[in-house]
Amino acid sequence: MGAIHEACIQVLVEVGAARLTTTRVAERAGVSVGTLYQYFPNKHALLAAVLEQHLLRVVESVEEACLTCQELDVADMAAALVAAFMRAKFADVSASRALYGVAAELGGSELVARCSDRSRQSLSRLLASASDRRFEDLDTVSCVLAGALVGPVQGLLMADAPAPVVDAVHRHLTTMAEAYLLASSMPRSTPSKAASPRLKNMN
Amino acid sequence: MGAIHEACIQVLVEVGAARLTTTRVAERAGVSVGTLYQYFPNKHALLAAVLEQHLLRVVESVEEACLTCQELDVADMAAALVAAFMRAKFADVSASRALYGVAAELGGSELVARCSDRSRQSLSRLLASASDRRFEDLDTVSCVLAGALVGPVQGLLMADAPAPVVDAVHRHLTTMAEAYLLASSMPRSTPSKAASPRLKNMN
Amino acid sequence: MGAIHEACIQVLVEVGAARLTTTRVAERAGVSVGTLYQYFPNKHALLAAVLEQHLLRVVESVEEACLTCQELDVADMAAALVAAFMRAKFADVSASRALYGVAAELGGSELVARCSDRSRQSLSRLLASASDRRFEDLDTVSCVLAGALVGPVQGLLMADAPAPVVDAVHRHLTTMAEAYLLASSMPRSTPSKAASPRLKNMN
Amino acid sequence: MGAIHEACIQVLVEVGAARLTTTRVAERAGVSVGTLYQYFPNKHALLAAVLEQHLLRVVESVEEACLTCQELDVADMAAALVAAFMRAKFADVSASRALYGVAAELGGSELVARCSDRSRQSLSRLLASASDRRFEDLDTVSCVLAGALVGPVQGLLMADAPAPVVDAVHRHLTTMAEAYLLASSMPRSTPSKAASPRLKNMN
C-alpha cells in the first residue's frame, strides 16, 4: 500500500497527472492493477490520498511552527513560519511540483479547502498571541499571509529554481511576512516600542 | 475563430477541464468538430490559446499599470499594481477559476513561464524607476511580489469568495505590497532624480 | 445501424448473451466499437433495442391476429391465435432462442412487462368479442392463455425441437386453447348451442 | 456446504445473477472465497448446483403428486398436479424468481433438459394410468401440459403478483389442465381397469 502510494508520486513526477494511469502506477509499484484497486476504490481516491498526505505534511509543519512560536514577537513568527513552510515544501521538490497539478485537478475538493482552513486557523491563533502587536482582522491577515507564501513558492517549484534563488526568495519572504504583519497590526500597549510602527505611519 | 475560443471558456466553466471534449466545444460554438480542427491543430493547442489569451490579458494589464506608474513613489506603485492585477483577474471570475486548472495541466509549459517573465520584467523596470527608493535585488523582489499577489488571489478564486472578502484582501494586498517594497529597498538619497529610470525606459 | 442490430442477434445466437461483448458485435457488424456507441449509448441499450424489436414483432403478430378474429367464435379464435403466435416465434428460431436469455437478463425491465400487457389487452378485447361465449374474468383468462402458449413454445425453442414435434405441439396448443376458453366461459344467450358447454358442466 | 448454497440464493435474490460474484457469496456465507472453491470448482458449478436443487425440488414435488394420483380420474390428476406445481414454485417466491435468470443463463444446459424430461416422464406415466381416459400422444400431452403450467407461473413470478391473482390463476390453471386433458384424450371403455397403468409402473 505504501508502495502504491510511493509509485503514484513517482509516476506523477515522471509523466504528470494527465498521463498517470492506474496501470502505470501499479506497474511502477510492482503489483497488478487488481491489487491497486484492493487498496483504493478508484483512481480519484488514490490521487486524493496522495495529495492529502502531502498537504497534511505541510499543514502539520506549519501548525507545529505556530505552536512553537506562540507569544513571540511578530518578527520571530514571520521568520519561523516562512522557514517551516519552505522546509516542508522543499523537502521533496519534485513531489511538490507534481502534486500541484493534482491539487488543481481535484479542484474545489474539500480536501484542499480543509487544509487551507487548518493552516489559517493555526495562523490566526498564532498571530493573536503575538507579544508585540494586535491584529484587527485576523482572518484576512492569515489568509493573505498564507497565500503570499504559497504563491512565490509555487513559482519557484514550477520554475525548478536553483538553490541560491530559493535562498534569496526565502529571505525576501521573511522580510515580506514581517513587514506585512507589522503593517497590518497595531502596537500592543507594552512599554516603549514604537520604532517600527512609526516607520509604518510614514508611508 | 472567436466563437470557438469563447465556447471553450464556457465549456471549461461549465464542466471543467477534465470533462472538456473537442466535440463539446464545437457544439457549444455552433460548429462541427471538423471546423474546430481547421482553426486549432489539436485540443492542446486550443487550450493553450485560450490560456494564453487569459494570461496575456493579465500580463498586459500589469504592464500597462507599470508604464503608467513609472517614476512614482513605491506606495503609489503598490496600490496601482494590486488594483490592476485584481481588476484583470476578477474581470471574469469563472473563467479565471476554470483556467487555473488548465494552467496546472499545461504544467511546465513555457507559456506560463513566458508570461511570468514578462510580468517580472515589467515589474523590475517599474521598481527601478521608483522615485523614492532603490532596490538591490530587483529580480527577486519582482518575482516575490508577483507571487505574493497571485497566491492570495488564487485562493479567493478557488473559494469563490464574496465581494466584501475580496475587497478586504485587496486592501491587505496593497498594504503588504507597499510594506514589502519599502522593507526590501533603501531610500534614494536625492529626491527629484529620474535619470536612471529614464534610462531604463529606453531599453 | 441495422447492421449492428443484426450483428447483435448473430452474436447472441453464436455465443449467447453471457459472452456477448460490444467489441464482438461491432466486429461482426463490420464497424468499430466507436460506431456502435454512436448508435447505442451502452450495451444494455443495444440489447434492449434488439429484444424490443423481437418482442414487438411477436406482439404485433398477436395483435393483428386478434383484430382479424374479432367476433368469431372461440374455437376459431384459439386456432388463429396459436397459429399467429407460433408463426411469429418460429420465424427466426435461433433469434428467439437467443433472445430468451436476454429477456431473462433484462429481468423486470418494463419492456417485457409492457409487451406482455399489450398482448393481454389485445387478447382481452378479442375474447370479449367472442360470438358464442362470455367470459367472467377476462384478464385472468388472457393472462393464463398467453402464458400457456409461451411456456410450451419456449420449451420447444430451448430443446430445438424438430418440425414434426413442433407441429404436434401446435395442434395440441390449439386444442388446449379452445378447451380452456370454453371451460372458462359461459354460453352467450344465442340460440341453440349448448353441446360443448354441457360437456363443461359435467366436469 | 449448505451455508454457501443458501448464501448463493440470498445473493441471487438481493443483487441478481448479473451482479453475483463468488466473493460476495462467500462473504454472505461467512467463509472465504478459498473455502467456496473447496466445495465448488468454479462459479458455474455453484450456480448449477443451486439451480439443480431448485429444479429438483419442483420435479420431485411433481413426481410425488404423480405417484399419489396414479389411477385417479383426469380431473383429480389435473387439480393435484397444478396444486403440487404451484406449491413448489411458490414455496420460495424470491428464490424462484432469482433462479429464473440463472436458468436462462445456463441456457441449453442439459440440467434443465434433464429435469424437464423427468417431469414429462412422470406425467406420461401418470396420464397413462388415468382411470377414465386414454391418451394417444402421451409425450406431446405431458410436454404441452408442463409448459402450459410453467408459462403462466413464470409470468406471475416475474410480475410479483399478489396472492388473489395467484389464486385466480391457480384455479384457471386447474380448469385449463382438466379441459386440455379431456380434450386431448378419449374415454376409456371399461371403468375399473388398472392393468396397463400397473404395467407402466413397472418400467
Added chain:
DNA sequence: CATGAATGAGTCTTCATTCAT
C-alpha cells in the same frame, strides 16, 4: 483445511482525430 491478498485477462466506454462528401 481455511484464508484472503494478489493476479491480470477481459469489459465497457470515451474521445481526439481523420477524411470522404
Added chain:
DNA sequence: GATGAATGAAGACTCATTCAT
C-alpha cells in the same frame, strides 16, 4: 471550407481463480 460519421487506441475498473501462509 464545413461537416460529422467513423475510427480505434487507451483507460478505468471488475472478478473468477490461485496459492502461499
